[in-house]
Amino acid sequence: xxxxxxxxxxxxxxxxxxxxxxxxxxxxxxxxxxxxxxxxxxxxxxxxxxxxxxxxxxxxxxxxxxxxxxxxxxxxxxxxxxxxxxxxxxxxxxxxxxxxxxxxxxxxxxxxxxxxxxxxxxxxxxxxxxxxxxxxxxxxxxxxxxxxxxxxxxxxxxxxxxxxxxxxxxxxxxxxxxxxxxxxxxxxxxxxxxxxxxxxxxxxxxxxxxxxxxxxxxxxxxxxxxxxxxxxxxxxxxxxxxxxxxxxxxxxxxxxxxxxxxxxxxxxxxxxxxxxxxxxxxxxxxxxxxxxxxxxxxxxxxxxxxxxxxxxxxxxxxxx
Amino acid sequence: xxxxxxxxxxxxxxxxxxxxxxxxxxxxxxxxxxxxxxxxxxxxxxxxxxxxxxxxxxxxxxxxxxxxxxxxxxxxxxxxxxxxxxxxxxxxxxxxxxxxxxxxxxxxxxxxxxxxxxxxxxxxxxxxxxxxxxxxxxxxxxxxxxxxxxxxxxxxxxxxxxxxxxxxxxxxxxxxxxxxxxxxxxxxxxxxxxxxxxxxxxxxxxxxxxxxxxxxxxxxxxxxxxxxxxxxxxxxxxxxxxxxxxxxxxxxxxxxxxxxxxxxxxxxxxxxxxxxxxxxxxxxxxxxxxxxxxxxxxxxxxxxxxxxxxxxxxxxxxxxxxxxxxxxxxxxxxxxxxxxxxxxxxxxxxxxxxxxxxxxxxxxxxxxxxxxxxxxxxxxxxxxxxxxxxxxxxxxxxxxxxxxxxxxxxxxxxxxxxxxxxxxxxxxxxxxxxxxxxxxxxxxxxxxxxxxxxxxxxxxxxxxxxxxxxxxxxxxxxxxxxxxxxxxxxxxxxxxxxxxxxxxxxxxxxxxxxxxxxxxxxxxxxxxxxxxxxxxxxxxxxxxxxxxxxxxxxxxxxxxxxxxxxxxxxxxxxxxxxxxxxxxxxxxxxxxxxxxxxxxxxxxxxxxxxxxxxxxxxxxxxxxxxxxxxxxxxxxxxxxxxxxxxxxxxxxxxxxxxxxxxxxxxxxx
Numbered sequence: 001x002x003x004x005x006x007x008x009x010x011x012x013x014x015x016x017x018x019x020x021x022x023x024x025x026x027x028x029x030x031x032x033x034x035x036x037x038x039x040x041x042x043x044x045x046x047x048x049x050x051x052x053x054x055x056x057x058x059x060x061x062x063x064x065x066x067x068x069x070x071x072x073x074x075x076x077x078x079x080x081x082x083x084x085x086x087x088x089x090x091x092x093x094x095x096x097x098x099x100x101x102x103x104x105x106x107x108x109x110x111x112x113x114x115x116x117x118x119x120x121x122x123x124x125x126x127x128x129x130x131x132x133x134x135x136x137x138x139x140x141x142x143x144x145x146x147x148x149x150x151x152x153x154x155x156x157x158x159x160x161x162x163x164x165x166x167x168x169x170x171x172x173x174x175x176x177x178x179x180x181x182x183x184x185x186x187x188x189x190x191x192x193x194x195x196x197x198x199x200x201x202x203x204x205x206x207x208x209x210x211x212x213x214x215x216x217x218x219x220x221x222x223x224x225x226x227x228x229x230x231x232x233x234x235x236x237x238x239x240x241x242x243x244x245x246x247x248x249x250x251x252x253x254x255x256x257x258x259x260x261x262x263x264x265x266x267x268x269x270x271x272x273x274x275x276x277x278x279x280x281x282x283x284x285x286x287x288x289x290x291x292x293x294x295x296x297x298x299x300x301x302x303x304x305x306x307x308x309x310x311x312x313x314x315x316x317x318x319x320x
Numbered sequence: 321x322x323x324x325x326x327x328x329x330x331x332x333x334x335x336x337x338x339x340x341x342x343x344x345x346x347x348x349x350x351x352x353x354x355x356x357x358x359x360x361x362x363x364x365x366x367x368x369x370x371x372x373x374x375x376x377x378x379x380x381x382x383x384x385x386x387x388x389x390x391x392x393x394x395x396x397x398x399x400x401x402x403x404x405x406x407x408x409x410x411x412x413x414x415x416x417x418x419x420x421x422x423x424x425x426x427x428x429x430x431x432x433x434x435x436x437x438x439x440x441x442x443x444x445x446x447x448x449x450x451x452x453x454x455x456x457x458x459x460x461x462x463x464x465x466x467x468x469x470x471x472x473x474x475x476x477x478x479x480x481x482x483x484x485x486x487x488x489x490x491x492x493x494x495x496x497x498x499x500x501x502x503x504x505x506x507x508x509x510x511x512x513x514x515x516x517x518x519x520x521x522x523x524x525x526x527x528x529x530x531x532x533x534x535x536x537x538x539x540x541x542x543x544x545x546x547x548x549x550x551x552x553x554x555x556x557x558x559x560x561x562x563x564x565x566x567x568x569x570x571x572x573x574x575x576x577x578x579x580x581x582x583x584x585x586x587x588x589x590x591x592x593x594x595x596x597x598x599x600x601x602x603x604x605x606x607x608x609x610x611x612x613x614x615x616x617x618x619x620x621x622x623x624x625x626x627x628x629x630x631x632x633x634x635x636x637x638x639x640x641x642x643x644x645x646x647x648x649x650x651x652x653x654x655x656x657x658x659x660x661x662x663x664x665x666x667x668x669x670x671x672x673x674x675x676x677x678x679x680x681x682x683x684x685x686x687x688x689x690x691x692x693x694x695x696x697x698x699x700x701x702x703x704x705x706x707x708x709x710x711x712x713x714x715x716x717x718x719x720x721x722x723x724x725x726x727x728x729x730x731x732x733x734x735x736x737x738x739x740x741x742x743x744x745x746x747x748x749x750x751x752x753x754x755x756x757x758x759x760x761x762x763x764x765x766x767x768x769x770x771x772x773x774x775x776x777x778x779x780x781x782x783x784x785x786x787x788x789x790x791x792x793x794x795x796x797x798x799x800x801x802x803x804x805x806x807x808x809x810x811x812x813x814x815x816x817x818x819x820x821x822x823x824x825x826x827x828x829x830x831x832x833x834x835x836x837x838x839x840x841x842x843x844x845x846x847x848x849x850x851x852x853x854x855x856x857x858x859x860x861x862x863x864x865x866x867x868x869x870x871x872x873x874x875x876x877x878x879x880x881x882x883x884x885x886x887x888x889x890x891x892x893x894x895x896x897x898x899x900x901x902x903x904x905x906x907x908x909x910x911x912x913x914x915x916x917x918x919x920x921x922x923x924x925x926x927x928x929x930x931x932x933x934x935x936x937x938x939x940x941x942x943x944x945x946x947x948x949x950x951x952x953x954x955x956x957x958x959x960x961x962x963x964x965x966x967x968x969x970x971x972x973x974x975x976x977x978x979x980x981x982x983x984x985x986x987x988x989x
Contacts, residue, residue, distance in 0.1 A: 058880045065889040067783060069703045071714075081868040088864075101845065102860035103724070106733050110724040113769060117721060120773050124902075127700065127782030128891035132903035135777060139770040140911045146769075147762035150736075154758060157740055163854040209892065222890055226876050298915050305759070312755040 009261075014088065014097045021087035021240055022233075026050035028243070028279055029236040035283030050236065057229035065126045065222055075122035076223065076230035082115035083237035090244045091169050091255055093267045104163040105153040108245075109146060112197070115234070116142055123219035134218025137294060141203060141215065144301035145196045148189055151308035155186040156249050158315050165248060173252035181318060185311030187250045192304035194242045196297070198235070201286045203297055206235075213291060243278050247271075329384040329401040329454070331374045332409060335367045336450045339443040342367070346439030353432040357424050357798075360439050364446070365420035371450065372413025378406030379826050385456065392459055394516045400456035403826040404591070407667060408453045408583045410823075415575045415674040416446055418806040422682045423568040425798025426689070438478055438566075445471040445572065452580050457520040458507035465503065468580065469496040469548075472573055476565040488560035495557045499547030503584070506540035509533055510592055524592045534595050541588040542604065549581035549637045552611040553944050559618075562630035563694060567685025570626060574633045575678035579670050582640050586666075589648065590831040598652045602750060605645030609760045612638025616767040617919060620774065620912040621940040623905045624694045625684050628775055629677065632720065635764060636673045639735070640666055642761065646738055647832070653745055656834035658738060661848050663828045664821055664836050665734035671820070672719070672727040672813055679716040679806035680775075683709060686799055687779065690792035696775070696905040701784040705792040708800055710780045715807040717776045719814065721769040725858035725865075727813035730820075730846070732765055737854055767912070774908040783899040815858050817846040906938055913940055921946060 030047035037044030064072065089100050089108055103111065120135040157163045159180060160171030196203040199216035209217055220231050248255070254270030292300065346360045378384070383402035391397040401409075423442070427435055448471055451464030473496070477489035510524045512533070517523060529537065547554040562570045589596060615634030622628035643666030650659035684694075686709050693699060703710040719726040739758040745751050784790060795803065813820055825835035836848055847855040876882075891897055913920060921941040927934030966977070 058876065061881075061883045061885055063885045063887045066886050067701065067704070067889075068886075069781070071703065071781070077869045077873055078865075080872055081865045084868050084872075085861075085864055099860070099864065101855050102857040102864070104854050104856060106736055107724050107729075107856055107861065110722070110729055110733075113721070113766075114718070114723045117718065117723060117769055117773055121777055121781060124773075124777035124781040125703075126889045126891075127899060127902045128889050128897055129894070129901040130891055132777070132782065132908070135773065136903055136908050136911065139773050143763070143766040143770045146766040147759060150762040151755075151759055154740060154755070162852055163737065163740060164852070167852055221892060224890075226880060230872070230876070295914075298911070305763075309755060309759045312759070313752065316752055316755060 010098045013093070014099055017093055017097060018084070018088050021092060021237065021244075022084055025087070025236040025240040026054060026233065028240050028275055031276065032239075032279045032283050035280045036287060039283055039287045050232075054229045054233060057224075057232070058226050060225040062225035062227055064224070064227075067126060068222070069125055071118075072122050072125040072222075073227070075118045076227040076234075078118045079115045080230045080234045080237075082111045082118075083234040083241065086111045086241045087237055087244065089165060090241060091166050091248055092244045093255065093264065093271060097166070100164065100166050105157060105165055105168070106150070106163060108165070109150050109153065112149075112238075113142075113146060115238075119219055119231070123222075126222045128222065130214075130218045130221050134215055134221070137215040138219055141196050141297060141301065144298060144305055145193045148301065148305040148308045149193045149197070151305065151312055152186045152190045152193065152249070153245075155182050155308070155311045155315055158312065159183070169248045169252045169255055172249065173255060180315075182311045182315035183250065185307050185314060187246075189304045189308035189311065190246060190249070192300065192307070194246065195285075196301055196304070198239045198242060200282065202289050202292045203300065205291050213294070215294075240275075243275055246278065247274050327384040327386075327401075328374045328378040328381055328406070329386050329399055332371060332378075332401055332450060332454060333386065333388075333399060335371045335374070336447045336454075338367055339364060339447040339450075343440035343443030343447075346443070347436045350432045350436035353428070353430060353435045356432075356435050356439050357428045361420050361424040361427070364443055365417050365424070368413045368417040368420055368446070370413070372410050372417065374401075375406040375409030375411075375413060376823070378409065379403050379823055391463075392516070395457060395459050395519055397460045397463075398456035398520050398522075399451075399454045399460070400521070401454060403830045404583070404586065405453045407824065407827050408579065408670075409450070411579055411671055411674045412446070412449055412453065412576050414671075414809060415678045415806070416572060418802045418809070419568050419571045419575070419678055419682060420802070421805060422571075422685070422799050422802030425796040425800075425802070426566075426568055426682070426685055428796075429689075434478065438475070441471045441474045442569070445475060445569075449576060449580055453583060456522070458504075458511065458524075459519055461507070462500070462504055465500060468577065469493070469500065472569070472577060475569040476561050476573075478566050478569070479564070482564075485564040488557070488564040492557040492561040495547050495554055499544040499554070502540045502544030502547070504544075506537045506544060506588065509537040509540065510588075521587075521592060525594070528594060531595055531597060534593050535597060535600070537593060538589060538596075538600050541585060542600075542607075545581040545584040545588075546607070546641075548584075549578050549641075550611075550634045551607055551637060551641060552614055552634075553948055555611065555615070555634045556942065556945060556949060558634055559622075559627045559630040562633070562681075563624055563626035567626075567682055567688065570629075570684075571678040571681035574630065574681055575674040578633060578637055579674060582637075582644070582666075582670055585641075585644060586831065589644070590651075596648050596652050598649055598747065598750070601645045601648030601650075601652060602753065603645070604641050604648060605753070605757060608638045608641030608643075608645055609757055610638070611635070611641060612764040613760055613767075614638070614919070616764050616771060617912065617916050618940075618942065619771045620767060621906075621909040621920065623697055625687070625696050625775065625779060626681070626694055628696075628771065629680055629684065632768065632771060633673075633677055635768060636669070636677070639732075639761070639764070640669055640673075642757065643669065643735055643738075646735075649745070649750060650738075651832055653747075655745075656832060657836075657849070658741055659832050660828040660834045660836045661734060661741070662738040663832060664824050664848070665731050665738055667824050667827060668734060668813075668817075668820060669731035672731050672810070675806050675809040675813060676716045676719040676728065679803055679810065680713065680720065682799070682803060682806070683713045683716065683795075686795040686803075690794070691786075691789060693786075696778045698786050699779045699784070699789065700782045700786075700899060700902065701780070701789065702792060703780040705789065706780075706794045709795045709803070712800075712803045712807045713776065713780065715810055717772045719810040721772045722765050723769070724856075725814050725862040727810050730814060730817045730856075730858070732761075733856055734848060735761065737848055741849060741853070770912070774905065778903070778905050778908060782902045785899045785902070785904075815862065817856070817858065818844070821846065821848070906936075913938075919943065 030050045123131040123135040160168040204215040386399040388397040448468035455461035511518045550558040619631035646662040719728045722728040722732040829835040845857045924938035
């Protein structure tokens with residue numbers, strides 16, 4: 001009987017997290033934009049603006065190019081599904097969610113990869129100049145960012161002797177405070193990867209349609225209405241997921257156990273606080289630095305990759 | 321004879337014999353190409369299936385041995401079917417079943433006499449590979465190895481009226497034989513001068529070599545098998561021979577034949593030699609890493625789709641060699657569970673690569689039939705004309721990119737787990753090598769995704785770049801059937817990792833004395849070490865993604881609507897668009913060429929802004945060809961030039977040489 005209660009609690013936690021991330025992700029994007037507006041002395045449209053945009057897009061009729069294939073139509077759903085799932089694997093509120101056993105950190109990187117490959121293929125599907133350019137640049141960014149992310153995750157896995165995110169968070173959060181020099185390198189590399197993978201300044205700019213500089217926007221130019229809404233939503237889910245990975249690896253304090261109802265309110269409070277801080281930091285970073293030329297991006301990401309490998313090496317050298 | 325007293329080896333030997341007979345039947349039926357396509361190849365496919373089932377059977381059985389009354393007087397042919405052979409028979413049978421089915425459709429337009437010969441060579445090739453896997457003495461092994469090499473040489477040169485094909489075939493033959501000599505020498509070292517009876521593998525297993533002789537044997541084997549597998553720097557034949565051969569042949573060569581070389585390395589290192597040294601592992605690991613990175617980098621800049629796949633095979637062979645290197649290192653340091661993990665990853669990846677690379681190669685055959693092109697830059701938009709092919713190739717592309725929930729991901733996952741669990745080796749330098757190696761693997765895997773987006777995107781997506789593509793036709797029924805089989809194999813290998821790992825366990829038990837097992841009971845969750853360390857469940861993963869997708873689609877259509885209009889492409893409002901504005905194959909690979917510039921020998925002609933008729937031309941070549949092979953060729957030419965000073969073709973001159981030699985010998989002896 002107690003077993004059944006436990007399982008029910010676990011599943012409830014998992015479903016709650018699924019619902020929470022999907023509903024809260026646009027709020028995070030709105031918060032980042034709002035912070036940017038404040039920093040740039042604009043009044044801004046409020047943190048709820050992404051929801052209005054999504055609603056508007058869902059209401060509209062979809063328009064698709066004559067030669068779009070089935071791949072183009074299913075991609076938004078695949079991308080949305082992958083990003084949602086990614087958010088479900090990461091211990092955001094509680095560790096030990098049932099689904100996190102099905103996929104560890106390597107699989108998490110795989111999920112991001114799956115979504116990326118589909119969106120890049122969809123971008124090439126119509127056969128426009130901007131679409132293929134976007135796909136090429138996206139793959140360029142990712143082939144350096146993905147191994148860097150993997151190395152960051154490996155450093156954490158080495159420390160915790162596990163590739164499962166719950167175990168990693170457990171190891172990093174619940175032991176006494178130790179300063180890991182390897183994690184410092186990893187954190188720096190992770191920040192750079194986060195900027196690149198979420199199409200943020202200095203690698204890409206989510207708010208521009210300037211032809212020669214866009215990457216992510218170039219890929220989704222041909223999408224409209226509900227398809228575009230799903231992709232935009234998936235992008236905010238991705239940002240949410242990346243923030244959550246960052247929090248789980250580098251600021252894991254306050255995440256509760258699944259089934260621990262008493263710890264839940266506090267966990268939510270901690271999560272909100274950390275996300276708000278991280279969002280504000282991202283807005284500040286984007287306000288302070290300028291976008292770099294596309295030719296510089298490989299250097300930027302190469303640095304991230306090397307930093308991540310260095311972090312791993314330092315872990316081996318110092319055993320810390 | 322009672323059917324139930326048959327041993328797996330009898331069936332495997334029988335299949336080999338039947339294949340040869342079938343090939344001869346094909347030759348006899350030259351006048352009826354229809355019969356060859358509709359009967360000979362499908363029957364051969366059934367034999368393949370029988371062989372794969374035999375392999376399964378052999379995994380759980382004890383090793384069976386057979387001695388044939390053939391071969392040398394003192395050394396009859398020895399055959400042996402143990403779990404390692406069984407696993408590679410599954411690989412051979414499974415992949416060749418799909419490829420043979422595909423061939424039934426693919427070769428139907430061929431002329432009768434060419435087809436008759438081809439069917440003979442094809443089935444002898446299959447028989448040769450089977451015998452390589454079954455051979456249990458050095459002589460039998462070399463005979464089978466040469467049969468395999470020669471039959472595949474004739475298959476590569478099927479279109480021998482094209483000069484490039486002849487050249488590619490010659491290069492392949494040359495490197496195959498340089499490798500074969502090294503393998504023969506390696507057997508010679510292991511035989512250790514104990515008379516002809518010591519050429520059986522059993523005698524080699526029983527003998528004890530000193531570590532220096534064992535190292536020589538290992539290095540010779542690594543060189544010899546590496547030449548066949550395409551390990552750097554013996555890789556140059558792959559990108560030449562694979563495009564030249566008919567597509568089903570490329571599929572078999574890349575998917576199966578390269579694996580026989582992996583089989584050979586495993587057989588020699590872990591079965592025939594009784595000592596292993598740590599530096600062998602480091603050497604294999606380093607070679608593998610370089611090969612993997614090199615292969616994928618060159619794949620990214622290719623224009624010819626079959627060359628691209630050939631370079632991708634080089635990459636995958638590199639990954640396999642990394643797995644072997646890791647296995648050796650762990651085994652030497654007594655970390656048996658980890659060694660089993662690395663070996664399982666290697667064998668799993670062999671199976672995976674056989675499936676998805678065969679699938680992609682036969683797919684390029686259908687594309688060539690439909691379009692008459694190998695150059696990706698003249699394709700585009702084929703997903704409309706060839707929907708079946710596009711869907712099946714998409715499975716292959718996702719699998720080879722190492723994405724969950726398909727099979728490429730599982731073996732990559734296992735390999736990375738082996739790296740992650742490795743710390744604590746007694747040699748701290750090797751300990752340091754591990755993270756760097758893991759980083760290179762991650763980089764190669766990410767680049768593979770780049771290559772595959774280019775491959776699929778440029779061929780199947782976008783607008784057709786040539787007018788004739790409008791008339792391209794989809795793959796026929798037989799071709800489709802073969803590809804569906806291979807694609808299904810990719811899916812099943814991806815979704816049932818626990819089952820596959822259980823099948824691999826007897827092999828690691830045999831080679832290393834330890835096996836992986838599954839820590840968590842149940843077939844859903846793959847947990848190579850213990851449940852706290854790592855687990856992966858592709859079935860849950862797939863179900864979750866599908867459920868989320870369907871729920872999302874239902875919600876969107878239910879609460880909003882599903883209205884859709886078609887219109888012209890938007891493209892930022894850019895009015896004049898045509899197919900030439902898409903990235904070509906060169907364009908898509910350009911960033912890689914730029915970033916890894918020093919590795920390529922680039923020859924490019926770029927138009928200026930004022931050219932009325934701009935012409936763009938870029939060629940990325942392999943520096944090794946110029947740094948290693950051409951100097952070697954010049955050296956050989958120079959030496960033979962000196963030797964030819966003696967040759968004049970006059971009989972009295974040669975008589976004089978004989979006379980002078982005689983005199984000299986008389987003086988000195």
